[in-house]
Amino acid sequence: xGKYVDFRLPDCKTQEELGSTLxxxxxxxxxxxxxxxxxxxxxxxxxxxxYTGLAISKIIAEAYGLDFLRVMDNAVVYTPLEYSxxxxxxxxAKELKHLHVIMIDEARDLLSSKTWYDFIxxxxxxxxxxxxxxxxxVVIVISQDLGDIDYATRKTIQYRGKCLRPIGKNAVLHLKRxxxxxxDISNVKLRERSLRGFLRHxxxxxxVYIGDIRVKLPSKNIRDVYDKHSFIKKSEVxxxxxxxxxKRIQKEMYGEYDKIGMLVDYYSQNDLLMKFVTVxxxxxxxxxSDFKRIHDLTGSDLKDFEERFLxxxxxx
Amino acid sequence: MLKPYKKSDDLFSEEDDVxxxxxxxxxRALGALGKGVEMGxxxxxxxxxxxxxxxxxxxxxxxxxxxxxDLENFLSGKVDESxxxxxxxxxxxxxxxxxxxxxxxxxxxxxxxxxx
Numbered sequence: 187x188g189k190y191v192d193f194r195l196p197d198c199k200t201q202e203e204l205g206s207t208l209x210x211x212x213x214x215x216x217x218x219x220x221x222x223x224x225x226x227x228x229x230x231x232x233x234x235x236x237y238t239g240l241a242i243s244k245i246i247a248e249a250y251g252l253d254f255l256r257v258m259d260n261a262v263v264y265t266p267l268e269y270s271x272x273x274x275x276x277x278x279a280k281e282l283k284h285l286h287v288i289m290i291d292e293a294r295d296l297l298s299s300k301t302w303y304d305f306i307x308x309x310x311x312x313x314x315x316x317x318x319x320x321x322x323x324v325v326i327v328i329s330q331d332l333g334d335i336d337y338a339t340r341k342t343i344q345y346r347g348k349c350l351r352p353i354g355k356n357a358v359l360h361l362k363r364x365x366x367x368x369x370d371i372s373n374v375k376l377r378e379r380s381l382r383g384f385l386r387h388x389x390x391x392x393x394v395y396i397g398d399i400r401v402k403l404p405s406k407n408i409r410d411v412y413d414k415h416s417f418i419k420k421s422e423v424x425x426x427x428x429x430x431x432x433k434r435i436q437k438e439m440y441g442e443y444d445k446i447g448m449l450v451d452y453y454s455q456n457d458l459l460m461k462f463v464t465v466x467x468x469x470x471x472x473x474x475s476d477f478k479r480i481h482d483l484t485g486s487d488l489k490d491f492e493e494r495f496l497x498x499x500x501x502x
Numbered sequence: 503m504l505k506p507y508k509k510s511d512d513l514f515s516e517e518d519d520v521x522x523x524x525x526x527x528x529x530r531a532l533g534a535l536g537k538g539v540e541m542g543x544x545x546x547x548x549x550x551x552x553x554x555x556x557x558x559x560x561x562x563x564x565x566x567x568x569x570x571x572d573l574e575n576f577l578s579g580k581v582d583e584s585x586x587x588x589x590x591x592x593x594x595x596x597x598x599x600x601x602x603x604x605x606x607x608x609x610x611x612x613x614x615x616x617x618x
Contacts, residue, residue, distance in 0.1 A: 205616035241618045359618070382611055393611040400617045 192363055193383035194391075204385075205399060209245045212345065212361075212381070217286060217322035224310065224342060226335070227328045227359075229349030231458065234357025235328045238349050238401045239289045240412060246287040246324050255407055257282065262412070263290045264419035266297070266305045273313065277320050288313070289326040291416065294334075295458035296423045302329070307339050314342055340376055341366070349401075359399040421462055421480045428452060428481070446491050449481065454498045463495065471496060524565055524606070527558040531599055555595040558602060567605040576601050 193211040198204035216223040225242065229235045243261055244254040254261075260282055263269045269290065276282055290309060294302045306329055317323045329335070332346065343364055351357040362378040381396040403409065428449065435448060453463045464471040473495065478488045531554040563570060580597050581590065 201615060201617040204614065205618035208616055209618060238618075245618065385614060393609060394614040395611045397613040397615045400615070402617060 191383045192381045195383065195385045197386045197388075201400075206245050208381075208396065208399075209242055210249050213242070213246055213324045214249045214286070216344070217324055220322060222314065222318070222342070223322075223324045223344055224314075225324065225326045225345045225347060226332070226343050227326060227347045227349060228331050229351075230330065232351065233349045234351040234401060235349045236291055236412070236416075237404055237409070238347065238357055238359050239291070239326045239328050240404045240408060241401050242326060243287045243289050244404065244408070247285065250284045250286055252284055255411065257285050258408065258411060259415060261285060261287050261289055262415070263288065264416050265291075265293050265423050266309075267423060268419065269305075269309060273316065276323065277317060283321075286322060287324045287326065290328060292328045292330065293420065293423075294330060295456075296420055296427075303334055306334050307336055310335065310339050310342060337376070340364070346378060356403065357401040359401050361396060361399055417462065417474070417476065421476065424459070424462060425480050446487060446494060449491055450494045450498055454495065460499060464499075471499070524558070524561050524567075524602075527554070527561045528599070528602065528606075531555045531558040531595075552591065552595060555598050559598055562602045562605065567602065567609055572605075573598070573601060 193208060195204070195207050195211060198207055213223050213225070227235045227239055240258075240262075243258075247254040247257055247261065260272065260275060260279075263272050273288060276285055276288055290306075293305075297305065306327065310325070310327060313323070313325050317325075327335075332340070335343075341364075346362050346364060348360045348362075349357050350360070361381055363381055364376060364378050367375040367377050383394065384391040385394045386392075404412070431452070432445065432448065453459050463473060463477060465474050466472075473488065473492045477483070477491075478485075483491065559573065562568065563573075577594065577597060581594055
């Protein structure tokens with residue numbers, strides 16, 4: 187579509203049909219026309235960014251006739267460590283030749299702000315250089331805010347989605363289009379505007395702009411697989427970090443140190459880390475079943491950890 | 503003397519979602535319209551003004567806000583032929599701009615919500 191019009195959609199009977207047709211037109215049609223398509227999803231923690239990214243990826247995968255659940259693990263980059271391998275796979279693996287989407291999930295909770303900033307900027311530029319000429323891709327990048335990418339990198343992004351999730355309701359996506367304001371050529375500014383285009387209805391084309399895009403929860407199967415993989419991959423990174431701290435402490439303390447105490451201190455630092463440890467059942471919190479395996483704990487270690495950790499977060 | 507339109511910046515903003523080229527043409531035309539009247543030198547003022555207004559008409563027509571016949575019909579019912587030539591030109595230009603604005607506002611895009 188052109189500079190001022192983002193889509194020209196056929197008659198859609200329901201809002202669901204409009205949603206999937208719209209996403210398909212904005213993304214799949216762009217890459218079919220050999221144009222880059224970067225979508226940057228922002229929002230605070232817990233606003234539904236990852237599930238929104240999954241919903242969009244699913245629409246793109248299905249547009250190419252794929253079962254999203256089967257390719258999801260290939261399309262989602264859970265941690266920066268997997269990025270190179272997964273991108274190479276999507277670009278060159280024969281069995282993934284119809285997969286045209288990659289989603290870089292937020293991993294800010296695993297890294298320092300500076301490392302995350304460097305990773306995101308480098309990744310966007312890297313994908314921009316690598317995939318052109320090999321395979322057109324829709325790239326979805328998830329991070330907390332626009333400040334995580336520098337100004338030059340922002341210019342390579344086409345769409346920005348802001349996610350908000352009112353309590354007790356589904357997430358809402360506000361999708362905007364970036365455009366370059368070149369009225370003053372000595373001072374080109376990057377601006378964003380609503381998505382607009384034409385929608386066929388009752389035999390006529392109506393000029394419309396897109397308001398709210400409500401994001402339904404992905405199916406339970408998709409959620410379960412995503413949550414499980416995300417937890418395992420991210421825990422793996424955390425485990426490595428903790429092992430490094432452990433070694434440093436062991437060196438300083440000549441082997442006499444409290445491993446459980448160190449784990450309690452580490453994981454109770456903030457809410458993001460706590461979610462890797464606890465799972466809520468009703469009004470009670472329990473330690474996740476994988477935690478024992480990840481940190482190589484014995485049964486009594488786990489019991490000790492559970493007691494001390496829950497006391498800590500209860501403010502004891 | 504006819505009153506110029508209020509400053510164009512107040513009429514259209516980015517949020518109105520008027521096509522950018524038309525927005526800019528209208529802003530120029532409205533500016534020139536006011537200026538032509540202010541200048542007192544009607545001949546020069548009118549020339550600039552009519553040129554700008556005609557450009558805005560052509561752009562709006564091409565963008566599908568109205569057809570040429572719509573505009574002709576509208577003007578034939580509004581312009582009083584007994585007016586002095588210069589005043590009549592100013593009036594026609596004013597009417598044309600007024601007509602574009604009303605058509606643009608009629609065609610303001612509607613909001614569409616979606617679910618994914």
